[in-house]
Amino acid sequence: MTSTIDSMGQREGHAAQEATVPAAGPRTVLPARPTATTAAPQRRAIGKISRRDVLDLAGALLSAVCTTALLFGRLTPLHGKFGFVVVGLAVFLLTYTALVALHDEKPAVIDRSMTVAMAMSGLVALVALASVIFFVLYRGWDALTKANFYVNDLSATGPSEPLTSGGIGHAIVGTLIMTAIALVITVPLGLACAVFLNESSGRVSKLVRTVVTAMTALPSILAGLFIFATWILVLGFERSGLAASIAMSIMMLPIIIRSADVVLRLVPGNLREASAALGAPQWRTVWHVVLPTARSGLTTSVILGVARGIGETAPVLLTAGYTASLNVNPTANPMVSLPLAAYVLVKSGNDNLIARGFGAAAVLMILVLILFSLARILGGRPAGRLSKRQTKRAAARSKGDIARIDASRSSLPEVTS
């Protein structure tokens, strides 16, 4: 603010001086410097948080907590932690705006309160995520700390038996089998389809891209309903892990294809052209240049697709059936997955079963967390940027190439003129 005012003052002074010197012709007049600023002006710290900022925030926070505590239970019949947080945040924002308005002008007041509002919404999202994770871990803790929970199934366990008997081993095995089958179906098909979308530019690939985009909108339960109506009702197969894996695949395919398509499009065109210029056929270009360049992004898209598929309950609910015992054969008899087990156990209404349901949800969440961190570690690098180890390996490979070329050159018959 001060700098604008200063420059305004200078400009006005300038104009006044010009007005006083009328007939001297077009001459540049330097405004006289005020004598007070001959001493070196003090630099303003622009990036620092001043004491007033901190006091404003702390004061608003304190006031908000106190006001809300007063509102809840004293002045109004409000109650509940959720309401406390919502009202507290609103009061905080109002108080902070009022405090800043005491000593700043309107643009600055708006700027500051909006900044605080943005930070608050980020915080709300984080707190919500943390509360989801910790709540599920907390409710499932009793089950999670028993070793039998991971190994046994529920076939010999009555509903009222304590958590020390039975477990969700069958659901863990079921999830792993179903996901593995879904991966076997979706990864080759999805990646080949993404390559097709990128390598050919005909009417067909445009159509495929449009349809795949449309299918990302398919509600997951419809994938389940489709398999239920075709595979189970029309073709007469029984509910099984295989049916559930196919339903999962239908749901995961569009997701994987679309993100792989985006990743492949990011591969720099000059790499492709360089490969073609060296005389490589297109399949070699794809296999040796495009796919390795995009490997990091492709891994991420597959892992995130798996993370989506592994947590889907709706298609599995329709196609896999529910069982309390271990079944390792995906082609026959019902097979249960972790999200389905969590859903069914929690719906049962029995305390011990609900605890097991939370345990299953917690195991599922941890699985997704692991997959997600894997995706972060392996991927997230832009196309073509190599990690340290990959750079080393690439260097070793090109050294080998030099040796090979040298060897082949020496084995060539000497060309004599």
Place this chain on the structure above:
Amino acid sequence: MDTLTTRPAVAEGEPAAPQSLTSRRIRSDRAFFGIVSSSGVLVLALMVAVGVFLSYQAFDALQARGVAFFTTSEWQPDRNVFGVAAVLVGTLLIALVAVAIALPLSILTALFIVEVAPTWLRSTLVALVDLMAAVPSVVYGLWGLFLLQGQVVGVSRWINSWFGWLPFFKVNGADPTSPLSSASVYSASAFIAGVVVAMMVMPIQCVVMREVFSQVPPGEREGAFALGSTRWGMIRVVTLPFGRGGMIGGTMLGLGRALGETIAVLLIISPEFVIKFRVLEVGANSVSSLIALRYSEASGFELSGLMAAGLTLFAVTLVVNFTASWFIARSRSGASSEA
């Protein structure tokens, strides 16, 4: 490219014959294209099969009910009285509540990540928002049913007692004047389901908006600062107008996800086949939870009805998603953000 090709010598007066640039692929390439394009066609066939089969199966029910399928709210296939009016309205209501809650949160969070957060915090926040999108919906459902419901009921009661005169917030059978009245009329409502779905919608919207906001040309941003704008002033005149297409697109992508959500909604609501807009009141319904509830004991005819309901939902999400991608592709930031 054109400038590099040398023109063939042409005789005076004759028009230049267009050169053919087609080349025959070598055998290995033909095999490669065979594999790749057959997988593309397979995916196409699979996806089209889903759509065609659903439509074919839904035909019975749609033919039997005609237009009444979209205006009937009951679901009694045995008496041949069934329709999607109530479930469709319920689905839209839950999705709208979810988007209404998630939208301000996601815009502000995306702005915070792009414009305000220091560099060390930025990547953490990005990862956490992505993680929010990856948490399975059954986990959100459990959280909503066992933790959130008890808390939100108080908020519902408060909204009802102060804004109960608005038709949206009316609750039949509630007595806001008595603090001891039962809380059960506020539980299992569309509002609570909407709050839970908002948790799933928010990261989806936030990711799209963040992508778009981060593509604001630095020149325009710095121009605004150079003209003496505050940070919020810059956001208002540069970032938000630049990202408008992405904001609309992201919102609609979130809406599409909210419409299709099954298990979290199924855990929370108590199903009811009445068209109602009273979001705070107990009882709601959605298309996907209808399917999940009824598929197992459905006769062939009812199954056809369920397919028709699912198809209607699919049509709605399809329209929403295509509109979203149209907005995103049309915006200044372009189609590069459609990840």
